[in-house]
Amino acid sequence: MKYLDRRNFIKKTTLSAAGLAAASILPISGHAQSSRETNAIYMGGFAAPKLETVKVAVIGVGARGPAHLKFAAALPGTEIVAICDLYEDLATKWASVVTEMGNGQRHQNIATYFGDENAWKLMLKEVNPDMVFIVTNWANHAPMAIEVMNSGAHAFVEVPLAISIEELWKIVDTSEKTRKHCMMMENVNYGRDELLFLNMCRQGVIGELLHSEAAYIHDLRTQMNEVERGTGSWRTYHYAKRNGNLYPTHGLGPVAQYMNLGRTEDTFKSLVSYSTPARGRALYAKENFPQDHKWNQLDFKGGDMNTSIIKTSLGRTIMVQWDETSPRPYSRLNLIQGTKGILAGFPTRVALEGGIEGITDSHHQWVQGEQLASLYEKYDHPLYKRLSSTTSESGHGGMDGMMVFRIIECLRNGLPLDQNVYEGCFWSAVSPLSERSVSSEGAPQAFPDFTRGNWKETDPLGIIT
Template sequence: MKNINRRNFIKKTSLSAAGLAAATTFPFTGSAQDTRPKSALYMGGFAAQKLETVRIAVIGVGARGPAHLQFAASLPGTEIVAICDLFEDLATKWAAVVTEMGKGQRHQNIATYFGDEDKWKLMLEEVRPDMVFIATNWVNHAPMAIEVMNKGAHAFVEVPLAISIEELWKIVDTSEKTRKHCMMMENVNYGRDELLFLNMCRQGVIGELLHSEAAYIHDLRTQMNEVERGTGSWRTYHYANRNGNLYPTHGLGPVAQ
């Protein structure tokens, strides 16, 4: 199985399932061909070496980032070493919150980076974290994840992981090359309701599943007015320029399990 050309396999099975008519509009490009070096190793089943203390950095502490930051800080064996955001007050605020959480024993002397869109790169160079949470606007997700892995850290990325097929393959290539994990943090997979229904399905409580449908129905018009620092400053443009379900994994993730 390890020798199977996954890109061509996915391409051929997708096209045969969709039919030739759909194939004419499916956005496969030259990047769908396998141009990876032969030394690339499949990451399925890979487990990184255990670390006694996981040094963690966070990029983006506006909306989603603080939840990841506080959750990671609460886990044993973690150390928050750096926080990066465009805005100084957000970076310093959450550094202070997490420092207090450490009660003088952990998460001390957290480095903060702010004021420039490329400060996260300086953070990676200076701090050299073991893993990085990425909770920024969508266009930055893939480039940041790729650079994080290239700098020797594992990447944990908010939904969506990327905004194009080409970016997704670059992430796969980089993960295989660097032997670093890259995970999309699809929170809906792990919600209490979703796990409840998943357990019911596995226990056979509701009988045999024959068909499933999934969708992402979420009224986010209020976010369009958050233009100063909120998602309205960038997310609205995705709605205007991209026709489709921008969060397909919210619905498909739990159903796929």
């Protein structure tokens, strides 16, 4: 045996221990524990004053905006007052469509703004809407939401809510100061199976909740064909420059609500994250664009698949995956494991300890397909039963319309929203935290507490009827 120098041994092991301790959970810079501003209020269960008629404006009518616009216009108690888009043809087209929907009685004289990247600011000053749909590129979400709230309107923002921790804190501070809603529009929370699972979790069907799995796995390489205009024209640069989970909320939002995270019993604590090598985007560019095309000049740094693990304050775990590049079927995973059983998606499956009466006799067999009929009959969410026929044609199986319906219903009746500003911040924070973890070889990252400890006072999302 080689001689081991005791002094060197002590020196090396001490340094290693210190390094491990330092890397155990890396704190996030910023005012994570700062006090709430004077006259600001906690927005966890906030209900804004009732609005008999909700004056609606929209920023962005490209890919997603028209669906929100049309469904809101069809609801009673709404008035579409303004549409803003960078492109004149889109703004004028959708103003015309909505005006015709009003049949000469509603949505008349819709103001249109276009042609300038700051036209939306003029819109806010001149129109004074009650609420604004923000359906633009990711980098604009936070600045627009903050300006909308400061102008006196509620902000409803496409996912993600923001792309940095600093922006998320600014959104929280602005919402609390202005007492205006800022809701990230996570439409997947209104899917039939997501509502079904929420109802089953609330009724204790699978016991104590321990673990969940969430994902957004969706091959979107063809968006790169939108070179000068459209989603791919700006989203491709995110894939090239950022390495982490860039789109976590479709999978995470529902399972976080199953687990009541950020509400009463538990909250987000830390995250670790790893990415695979980046291959698919560069290969797609090489195979589909000329060698001198701008996509072939990019150095794609974002791994094709990112896997992150979240640990909660109670020690529960959530696996969150993201892959918009690989050739594979769509999935959000949507899995929740409890002490008495498991609910899983894609395809929808259920297994309960001891089996399900009349179908299986143990948890070693999935109940799926036509076998699920009795479970849908017993546990379908009351909200789905009430609204499914009204919203079924609204997009994504009806979840888009159900979300917009609930937004308008809450504003008109002075009710708390189904998703508060802090949930949007927690779910969106996965992106910058995952990027930081990936860049530091998987070192754990601490979640900021956007509620400043008030999550313990926030009731779980109820089963809305």
